Amino acid sequence: MTAPSDDQLMLMYRAGDPRAFEQLFDRYSGMVYNYARFALSDPDAAEDVLQESFLSVADAAEGYEPRGFFKAWLMRIARNMCLNRLKSATARRQRVAALDLTAGDPPSRDQGPSEALETRERMDRLRGLIAALPENQRDALLLYAVEQMSYNEIAETMDAPVNTVKTLIHRARAALARSFE
């Protein structure tokens, strides 16, 4: 039996089945947290965004229109919450100062210590460069490369045309590559 689609789960939740909402949480909580963690560079703030995003989804369930874009809708809510936080001066300072995103890295299983360190250093460098990208480029790249969303989904998430999203992503890749020449 195939798993119910996101839209089906939302409709089931609306009809009074809270387990459907739990399935949606299980399906996407990792993605929302990971995105918020990258975007905010702050684990506590990322946890808040995760919680608030799903509370908002529950509150807005009645008005949800099942058009096959639940993931994009959810990520748009999460992104708006991240942007709201980044608007505050405190959050902005934290973002610049706290680029230490390495604490949550899972330990590498098949690398020796020096290789693992090298990989970690490369990842740290890449994360630092990503964090320094312009906001739109950074978000488009994270959704594309880390969250593996399609161009269409990212366009829906960012409320931007698909071609704009492609341009943002390729510009971001080019900007990162300049630092690796």
Added chain:
Amino acid sequence: MDCNVSYEELARFVAGELDDERTREVFDHLRVCESCRKRRIALETVDAGLAEMPRIPLASRTGEEIKGKVLAHAQRSTPCECGAATAVEAESKQSVIDKAAPFAKAKRRGRFVLSGEAVNIALIVAMVSIIVIAALRSVGERANGTMTSVSENLPS
């Protein structure tokens, strides 16, 4: 030789997103342009790094705590009943959802807050109007008094 391939176009080339004709042209260009070859390697290094980038996991205990709170809210939530949220929180959260339109029809949980503001504004406008009318009337009366006293002093 002149390099007519921008970094961004090279990024599209590496991602396989150029049309066939332009792909062939860039491919031929790469044979003779060392600078673009270096750029291509840098782009591939970045792409490999992005592909390897580990997701940052949520600590399982924290994840369960958040899940518990969210599900408790979802279970008791008929969408308009958001017991714990203050008016400010509700309005802030609503603005995030509104910005996520057109996926969802916006539900105005901040309606009461907005209508309260509207009443305040109406009261202020009414008070200002009363003060202005009273001031105008007073000025009018003084002017009338002056005119009367002037006319009384005029020689008949």
